[in-house]
Amino acid sequence: MAELMNGKEVSAAKRAELKERVAALNEKGIQVGLAVIIVGNNSASRVYVNNKKKGCEEIGVNSYEYALPEETTQAQLLSLIDELNNDSRVNGILCQLPLPSHIDEQSVINSINPEKDVDAFHPFNVGHIMIGDYTYLPCTPAGIMEILKYYNVSVAGKRCVVIGRSNIVGKPMAMLMLKENGTVEICHSRTAGLAEETSRADILVAAVGKADFVTADMVKDGAVVVDVGMNRNAEGKLCGDVCFDEVEKKASYITPVPGGVGPMTITMLLENTVRSAEKIV
Ligand code: GUN
DSSP states (O other), rough: OEEEOHHHHHHHHHHHEEEHHHHHHHTTTTTOEEEEEEEOOHHHHHHHHHHHHHHHHHHTOEEEEEETTTTTOOOHHHHHHHHHHOOTHHHHHHHOOOOTTTTTTTHHHHSSSSOOOOOOOHHHHHHHHHTTSSOOOHOOOOOOHHHHHHTTTTOTTEEEEEEOTTTHHHHHHHHHHHTTTTTEEEEOOOOOHHHHHHHSSSSEOOOOOTTBBBOOGSSTTTOOEOOOOEETTTSOEEEEEOOOOOTTTSSSEOSSSSSHHHHHHHHHHHHHHHHHHHHOO
């Protein structure tokens, strides 16, 4: 039976530290602010944005929400971002993805001042991650690394397999594990013999976006399994990418959904926001 890696517990420890850092900035007369933009009525995005605002409140960061209607034009969105780039109350700008299909996401990401890009999605920050400079951390992968560290799971020398090649999770996850001297493989929908690849993993990260995608036969005995998924199964219940009930019997460590990776993603966003404010001291 696997030991649970509790993201809420790791998150609480990290947020306590962040709260102290914000208080130290406040004592110097500096307020910390995060602007959160949401466009349209995506219900999952609404939940994420509310949790991000709650996280800000918890550690003393001011959050400024901009909820824009679905029909917002790209020009209007870029104009708001331009305003926020020049607003000294705002240390970080987060534009919740996905955006409505008439808006080009990459153009929006490119318009955020890299100094305020607390998602670390701008090509400037992506480039820095590639060369191992983590001024701004990629939130979800960095949260996973914190969880592994908390549970004393060492990455060095391990065979690490990531399923999923997204810019938000898969690619930066591979970079972080490589920096920690893991031997890293990225698998995806076109990978031939996927189960054979994943079965060799000492550390398996599932970032597929499909409920119950990773089954026990795809996992090595004693593997560490990290589930990035946030899906609804046929019964409408929140679940990850990993078939938890059967995989937990085989793994040595596993993250649950909810309460695993999710809370850490927001905590690392807060870390980036605090870092942004600390840079101006
Ligand atoms: N949509 C899903 N995950 C994320 C994230 O980490 N940041 C933003 N901005 N949008 C997302």
